[in-house]
Amino acid sequence: MPGLVLFGRRWAIGSDDFVLPGAFELFVRLVWWIGILVLYTVHKGQFNCPGGGLLHSYLLGLIILLASIICALSALVYISMQGTISNPGPRKSLPKILYTRLLLYFPEFIWAVVGAVWVSDNSVQCEKTVINGVIGTVIASWIIIIFTIIGVVIVFDPLGGKKTFYLPDGVSRNLESSQSGQLLYNVKSSATRVWEKRIRLLCCCIVQDDDHRVAFTSIAELFRCYFSDTDLVPSDIAAGLILLHQEQDKMENCPKEPEEVLCHSPSSLMSDDLDVELENAAHYMLFAAAAYGWPYYVYTNPYTALCKLNGDCCRNRPADSDITGSDRHNFHFGSILKITGLQYRDFIHISFHNKIYEIPFFVALDHKKEAIVVAVRGTLSFEDILTDLSADCEDLTLEEVLENGFVHKGITQAANYIYRKLINDGILNQAFTIAPEYKLVIVGHSLGGGTASILAIMLRNSFPTLKCYAFSPPGGLLRIHTVEMNVIVGKNWEGDNYQSLGSMCIRVNFNLFFSGEYQILLRGCWYEVFGGDPDDFPTELDGRSQDALTQPLLAEESLMVHRSPSYNALEEESHLNSPPQYPHLYLPGKIIHIVEESSSRRFCSSDIKYTARWSNETVFSSILISPKMITDHMPDVVLKALNSLSQEHGSCLSC
Numbered sequence: 001m002p003g004l005v006l007f008g009r010r011w012a013i014g015s016d017d018f019v020l021p022g023a024f025e026l027f028v029r030l031v032w033w034i035g036i037l038v039l040y041t042v043h044k045g046q047f048n049c050p051g052g053g054l055l056h057s058y059l060l061g062l063i064i065l066l067a068s069i070i071c072a073l074s075a076l077v078y079i080s081m082q083g084t085i086s087n088p089g090p091r092k093s094l095p096k097i098l099y100t101r102l103l104l105y106f107p108e109f110i111w112a113v114v115g116a117v118w119v120s121d122n123s124v125q126c127e128k129t130v131i132n133g134v135i136g137t138v139i140a141s142w143i144i145i146i147f148t149i150i151g152v153v154i155v156f157d158p159l160g161g162k163k164t165f166y167l168p169d170g171v172s173r174n175l176e177s178s179q180s181g182q183l184l185y186n187v188k189s190s191a192t193r194v195w196e197k198r199i200r201l202l203c204c205c206i207v208q209d210d211d212h213r214v215a216f217t218s219i220a221e222l223f224r225c226y227f228s229d230t231d232l233v234p235s236d237i238a239a240g241l242i243l244l245h246q247e248q249d250k251m252e253n254c255p256k257e258p259e260e261v262l263c264h265s266p267s268s269l270m271s272d273d274l275d276v277e278l279e280n281a282a283h284y285m286l287f288a289a290a291a292y293g294w295p296y297y298v299y300t301n302p303y304t305a306l307c308k309l310n311g312d313c314c315r316n317r318p319a320d321s322d323i324t325g326s327d328r329h330n331f332h333f334g335s336i337l338k339i340t341g342l343q344y345r346d347f348i349h350i351s352f353h354n355k356i357y358e359i360p361f362f363v364a365l366d367h368k369k370e371a372i373v374v375a376v377r378g379t380l381s382f383e384d385i386l387t388d389l390s391a392d393c394e395d396l397t398l399e400e401v402l403e404n405g406f407v408h409k410g411i412t413q414a415a416n417y418i419y420r421k422l423i424n425d426g427i428l429n430q431a432f433t434i435a436p437e438y439k440l441v442i443v444g445h446s447l448g449g450g451t452a453s454i455l456a457i458m459l460r461n462s463f464p465t466l467k468c469y470a471f472s473p474p475g476g477l478l479r480i481h482t483v484e485m486n487v488i489v490g491k492n493w494e495g496d497n498y499q500s501l502g503s504m505c506i507r508v509n510f511n512l513f514f515s516g517e518y519q520i521l522l523r524g525c526w527y528e529v530f531g532g533d534p535d536d537f538p539t540e541l542d543g544r545s546q547d548a549l550t551q552p553l554l555a556e557e558s559l560m561v562h563r564s565p566s567y568n569a570l571e572e573e574s575h576l577n578s579p580p581q582y583p584h585l586y587l588p589g590k591i592i593h594i595v596e597e598s599s600s601r602r603f604c605s606s607d608i609k610y611t612a613r614w615s616n617e618t619v620f621s622s623i624l625i626s627p628k629m630i631t632d633h634m635p636d637v638v639l640k641a642l643n644s645l646s647q648e649h650g651s652c653l654s655c
Helices: 019-042 052-081 094-103 105-119 128-155 177-202 210-227 234-253 258-263 268-290 294-300 305-310 328-340 382-389 409-424 427-434 447-459 501-507 510-514 517-530 552-559 565-577 635-654
Strands: 322-324 347-351 361-366 371-376 393-398 402-408 439-445 467-471 485-489 590-601 606-615
Touching (some): 019 052, 052 105, 052 128, 268 328, 268 361, 268 439, 268 606, 268 635, 361 409, 361 427, 439 447, 447 467, 485 635, 590 635
Parallel strands (some): 322 347, 439 467
Antiparallel strands (some): 347 361, 361 371
């Protein structure tokens, strides 16, 4: 649904977005109006008190004003309910009603000021019930006015005036290439500056240096490219995600083709390899989780963690471990010790230093698996989020390993930082001097998993036998095949590729876009909370030809940004003459996908049964929607799933 155009500019709200907020305000106004009407009727002949004349006029005017607002809201909600997402025609009169509703805010503001003045007048000696009623009215008026201002700020689009510019009638539509390039550059620059200001505002609490400024510009450019090709409002994205989830559930419930079943039926050899890798993954996931330090330890042990850590906070740091960065009270290192079960002497290097493109990691000796483990921390700070969002593609060339490969810029910068530390500072040389027969293993979760994957590629020439275990890494990581091991649990939100999310929200099951958006949101919320059959989702497909339903671009065309013909020509020319800026990136290496097979809930806990299978990168080339997409990404859930599968395999062997 294109953004609504009011006062000559585009706003980040659609004409069908007023149903739910309008209905809520209508309910509040009705209750308010009935209460004031009852108050006025009961005390109609009792306004002879000092200040009573003004009170009588105030209540009478408020009743008339509320009645006018209720009528305007009723019309607004009714018109907003008409049509569908792909057919906004029945709502073309909504701007006029919205202008009327906004006009009523002026007398409401004046009445709120009058009420506040009357309440604050000490000479008023009217009945206590009337005074309390007026106080409640004044408070309610100011609350609604404040929330309205907040709502206007939220839906204000700083680029609203830029997306609908037109050339003067006297100017030729056939622009010279220099003129067209300048116009297009100005629009793109404005959009980038707006996104950069938003990011700076969100990150106002962190110290900003040159690296941060470069990252802000890079992320702003990414968001500008991501959202500039469609005229979507936030509710459209929410409705698209809901429909996408239901469509994916419907596809999962469909019977699979025989060829697909054969492809997903692993041989006994692959099954044995899977069992071995699951046991190794469960072991190394402890190191990836330990890299988070005390936040993870406290999160997984909320009642006892602080007491246990307090016993270690006063101990001196070990002299034989190289520790850099801030670790007040020894909480981070103490948590790593308790999670991994290692001793002080087993740690070669620990870095808690954290900046953009520079993330914490540690190097330790794992005597159980005879391995030197490099564990990289995942996202835990604003700096890590900026590293995640620096998702430009950049070339990476490594001798005999990779030539002109596309990789995630921010994660590659983080991998470069750790690589320089390990090699240039001699950390790995020190580790192999102590344990020369041990193998090298690199692990990480989330951002740490992506960094570990690229770091493993960088180190492969020097350490050909190294292994990497990346848990829930970002989906859009690199564009080559490697020997790394990736473990993904459920519909993990970061294991998916988000490069096509905008177009997916538009193209998702075009057949369902013949429903009103408020219906999709309401029934979608019901489906997410209480479940149900996705096939039961009601639509308005009756009477529509099949040919119309097989043309998804019809819906997409109505959602594209409405610009002048010259501007559309400029963009088409720009796309034709330039290569794609963001090529598709995938997960590297072998992939183990762990899914929840069944769950049984008890009084205080739930027993979940998992199953694991080999997968491939194409499965995660698009986003998978689920209410558990965030919880499935959490390191404790990944560790729990791996431990469950590892224990199940161990019990089968003992049987």
